[in-house]
Amino acid sequence: MSHLVEQMAYVSRTPWHGLGNRLARQQPLEVWLQQAGLDWAIEESPVRFVSGAPNQPGELLSFDDHKVLYRSDTRAPLSVVSRRYRVVQPRQILEFYRDLTEVSGFELETAGVLKGGRKIWALARTGQSGLLRGNDRTDAYVLLATACDGTMATTAQFTSVRVVCNNTLAVALNGAVEAVKVSHRSIFDAEAVKSRLGLSVSSWDDFMYRLKxxxxxxxxxxxxxxxxxxxxxxxxxxxxxxxxxxxxxxxxxxxxxxxxxxxxxxxxxxxxxxxxxxxxxxxxxxxxxxxxxxxxxxxxxxxxxxxxxxxxxxxxxxx
Structure with missing residues (x-):
């Protein structure tokens, strides 16, 4: 049976899905890149094909409107996409969190690779929490993920985790952006995404008020x-x-x-x-x-x- 998770890393307790390499807390991004399986790049190449009947010599032709994406480390193909497709690199997913972890008190908790590199994600705890009756605690996270196979835009979203059971739930905010999605026809601007997402205390307080x-x-x-x-x-x-x-x-x-x-x-x-x-x-x-x-x-x-x-x-x- 094939596994969608190729490699991932985590800190603290084992994630709810029970997968990954455990790291000590407060590791630099360079360690996360290696241990989460993100220390490679997405490369591009023109699409070529051989015309003619099967098992017969044919002419090598180009499919000019498309390109092949492949991994720099294994040379394994990832997908065929339009020439207008803009790649978001594995390193960019982790770099999104650099100032958040170094300045704003965030802490990376999981990061990894799905589908052989076709989907990449990282999840960081913001440091915000909320308590309901019975000491029922929920923690706030920010999830950033992208795909290079056309299945999803690069997406950043507020996510909550209920501590007692590790249940996850995307944070839906009244009057605010639930998730920021950047099309692969656009340039991924990390600072603009953070601004649009609105990583604020008031947003989390509003969500906890709804849960209450x-x-x-x-x-x-x-x-x-x-x-x-x-x-x-x-x-x-x-x-x-x-x-x-x-x-x-x-x-x-x-x-x-x-x-x-x-x-x-x-x-x-x-x-x-x-x-x-x-x-x-x-x-x-x-x-x-x-x-x-x-x-x-x-x-x-x-x-x-x-x-x-x-x-x-x-x-x-x-x-």
């Missing part, structure tokens, strides 16, 4: 079941509906007490507890080929979309 509201919203059983239907149900009679019924049952069990932190005062019987049942299901239990596939989905794919849908539906319960 969810933790104070008591739910009836009928409300919890209706919430799960809105989040999970597909068209009536589809195979997806049957699969989602199993997912709903798993989430309901997590909400009713089997989930990590489900019996804390902030979560038991509340909209916040129900939201965390969904995030725990996506991050830890949802079926995936490997832990790397689950990470990719939970941060960038269907799992991330499902968590966002759950947050939107939970927010309606306190509107």
């Amino acid at each position: 509201g969810l933790s104070e919203r008591r739910l009836k059983d009928t409300e919890a079941k209706a919430f799960l239907h809105r989040v999970f149900q597909g068209p009536q009679g589809s195979s997806r509906t049957r699969a989602n019924e199993r997912a709903m049952a798993s989430v309901q069990a997590l909400y009713q007490g089997t989930g990590r932190g489900a019996r804390l005062a902030s979560a038991q019987g509340t909209a916040y507890g129900l939201l965390n049942a969904v995030t725990e299901f996506v991050d830890h239990q949802r079926r995936a080929r490997t832990a790397g596939h689950r990470l990719d989905s939970a941060w960038f794919g269907q799992g991330a979309a499902l968590k966002k849908k759950a947050l939107d539906q939970a927010s309606l319960l306190v509107a």
